[in-house]
Amino acid sequence: xxxxxWDKKKIAWVRRRxxxxxxxxxxxxxxxxxxxxxxxxVSEIMLQQTRVAVVMDRFPAFMARFPTLLSLSLxxxxxxxxxxxxxxxxxxxxxxHKAAQFVVSQGQGKLPQTAxxxxxxxxxxxxxxxxxxxxxxxxxxxxxxxxxxxxxCRMAGWDADASARRKVEELAAGLxxxxxxxxxxxxxxxxxxxxCLPRKPxxxxxxxxxxxxxxxxxxxxxxxxxxxxxxxxxxxxRNDQPHRQVLLERRRASLSVMPGLWELPALKDAxxxxxxxxxxxxxxxxxxxxxVRIRNVREDEVEALAVHGGLRRWVPLDKAAGMALxxxxxxxxxxxxxxxxxxxxxxxxPASDRTESKLL
Numbered sequence: 001x002x003x004x005x006w007d008k009k010k011i012a013w014v015r016r017r018x019x020x021x022x023x024x025x026x027x028x029x030x031x032x033x034x035x036x037x038x039x040x041x042v043s044e045i046m047l048q049q050t051r052v053a054v055v056m057d058r059f060p061a062f063m064a065r066f067p068t069l070l071s072l073s074l075x076x077x078x079x080x081x082x083x084x085x086x087x088x089x090x091x092x093x094x095x096x097h098k099a100a101q102f103v104v105s106q107g108q109g110k111l112p113q114t115a116x117x118x119x120x121x122x123x124x125x126x127x128x129x130x131x132x133x134x135x136x137x138x139x140x141x142x143x144x145x146x147x148x149x150x151x152x153c154r155m156a157g158w159d160a161d162a163s164a165r166r167k168v169e170e171l172a173a174g175l176x177x178x179x180x181x182x183x184x185x186x187x188x189x190x191x192x193x194x195x196c197l198p199r200k201p202x203x204x205x206x207x208x209x210x211x212x213x214x215x216x217x218x219x220x221x222x223x224x225x226x227x228x229x230x231x232x233x234x235x236x237x238r239n240d241q242p243h244r245q246v247l248l249e250r251r252r253a254s255l256s257v258m259p260g261l262w263e264l265p266a267l268k269d270a271x272x273x274x275x276x277x278x279x280x281x282x283x284x285x286x287x288x289x290x291x292v293r294i295r296n297v298r299e300d301e302v303e304a305l306a307v308h309g310g311l312r313r314w315v316p317l318d319k320a321a322g323m324a325l326x327x328x329x330x331x332x333x334x335x336x337x338x339x340x341x342x343x344x345x346x347x348x349x350p351a352s353d354r355t356e357s358k359l360l
Contacts, residue, residue, distance in 0.1 A: 015177045021207035022187035037111045037136035038069045044128045073100040081324030095123025113137045135182035142172035143185040147192025157213030160220040227288045233264035234297035243316035250310040263329040265306035
């Protein structure tokens, strides 16, 4: 189906069917309960490369701590990273913080209303700018994420290759509802996330099936293969009263990945004797699946067994939960029952089949 065949009648049909479906089936997400541009902006930054279930778990706590753009701008980077811990891709949090400070100092404390102006802020690209402008301010600008691209490629009968992106953006811009652009964008994203799935799409219940050229899966570019690596970390505890303490290490600021965050000291040897093994878990970072062993290490063994890294500090466990921990460190301490569990996503929960644990 060529774009030229999307005449006014078909475009009107798509808008009507999609918005009717959205009215019945829209997901109840915390950030959709507000039209406040700040809340929408925070949610869109969190949703970049992070699953909705994980964001649903972390968004309320972040907004409770930083309910306004001003409160976010006045926080320290350490405080922001601590609330971001577990979401990954920490550069997003740093840029969110910088953008809030910029808006407060240069923009009278209010986010710009148009997508073009929003793109001038640190960390905001075309997708996020379009999402905020359309949802919060009703600007008629299309949002194209992976879900939208998949839906429109299937509707038009296009393979999802590098050449399709521009065609998809043009088609999305032509389809968007002039009266309800925010709802239309969210409806397309919801359709891709819940019905027009990457594998085994639910065409029988799709509101747009009658106008879809593909009626099922379509040709997509192969994903890069995941790599597998092994790693091991030291869990060293002091039982000093009244506060039990854990040894943490701060990642050097010069590192390209998660600079400045706190983690367990890395061990020189990924192999851990069975008698010293506290737990094992799996942890994915970008295109790498890590099989991680957490070893019980006495205080007097740390220097001999651990890699020389950044600054180390003994931290009371009741304070560690509020620090800017790496996702892996927070997961390991939670699985070891040393931090309170907060999870809504499979990979974050103790019962996950992605994790094997041995608690001593």
